[in-house]
Amino acid sequence: MSLIQHLINGELVNDSGRSADVYNPSTGQVIHQVPLASRETIQRAIDSAKAAFPAWRNTPAAKRAQVMFRFKQLLEQNEARISQLISEEHGKTLEDAAGELKRGIENVEYACSAPEILKGEYSRNVGPNIDAWSDFQPLGVVAGITPFNFPAMVPLWMYPLAIVCGNCFILKPSERDPSSTLLIAQLLQEAGLPRGVLNVVHGDKGAVDALIEAPEVKALSFVGSTPIAEYIYSEATKRGKRVQALGGAKNHAVLMPDADLDNAVSALMGAAYGSCGERCMAISVAVCVGDQVADALIAKLVPQVKALKIGAGTSCGLDMGPLVTGQAREKVSGYIEDGVAAGAELVVDGRGLSVAGHEQGFFLGGSLFDRVTPEMRIYKEEIFGPVLCVVRVDSLEAAMQLINDHEYGNGTCIFTRDGEAARLFCDEIEVGMVGVNVPLPVPVAYHSFGGWKRSLFGDLHAYGPDGVRFYTRRKAITQRWPQRASHEASQFAFPSL
16 A cells, blocks of 8 residues: 655655545545645645745746646646546546546646736836836745645646746645645646745645644635635634635526526536536536426436446546545435435435445435425535435526525526526626536636635635736835936925826
């Protein structure tokens, strides 16, 4: 059994203290161990980043971008290897893992535009012989804490942009599936990143608290559950840190009577059951406007949910792999049991699935509920599993009220042919990311990702233009060079043009 190590100052190092098991979810077997960093190890990574910062911040943006160009090429060359590691430790299918990596590479591509995004602004002669400009300067040492469900993509939301902006980065990935994350960081070193600019430390809450409390860490990015996002935001901001903490979700899809139902069903199948529903942008609630739409939807969904191809993620041609851990499977099964007890109609029950040759794997089939109501726990809480709930309403206004009343506001979508309905939905819905006939409205890398309400803590979204603002500070400079022959009297009033 191999030991996964930390990456500090360009070297793989071990931590002689606590460790955790890393499972292959398809077999249920422990395949690696990962060290859980002590405070001393965290401080060592911080010291490494701090020492590397002065030289890195003074490296021209174009040279930083050249590292990212080489990094992008290495990621593409190692796609199969990275996808295999993701699938082995997370359980998602190889195709899904490759798709995750490609979306991460988009953010590397955006980081390659560093000379453009860091140009600043310049105004000449704002006053007599006075010029003014603004400059975007790095914060220093910043950190990211990333979740298990996207071990490649979410870290690539963070550190390529932070680093190309001139910062040095400490990454604390999920301890459940760290191998692909570590490999990708090593590829960035291979691309020419100086030692200490990126450090990877594994750990649990102790490592998170050490990063929160360290005065050298100026900003924290986080993606995960809402309780932890709120905790990190509260504890870090009261210490003066900049924070973007992305939390949980309960994403609704509204199906109008005029929707292209066949295409909507295909979209819902992928959005609800892809990656076993372990996505913060997964559609977990289908809101049908009218019983006729709901009945037709259920009739079309049932055979497709029952026909899902489920097996070991590293096999080809599958729709779903296992859940990430046995505890995750039991938690989702508990939600299904709770939904039945609350009176929802369990149309398809995914419990009890056994995959031949992988009987100890953490498998769960797709489940489908009908006649779910807003008072039920399966409606209110994020299940994070392959469970789709159908809610019936009488109007678009009622559907929008449901969504706007929910505590989460991450993503949503509407299926319709009616431009007026789509426009109203986009204008009035209180959700950060909206799709029209697009089930997973994840913004491309040159926009920004983030929800509203209790799906985001902080003022700036992840990656894209908001990411540049998050990882830099604007400095406004006003400069004057008086003419030698001139002499001006003192001015005591507040200066103006």
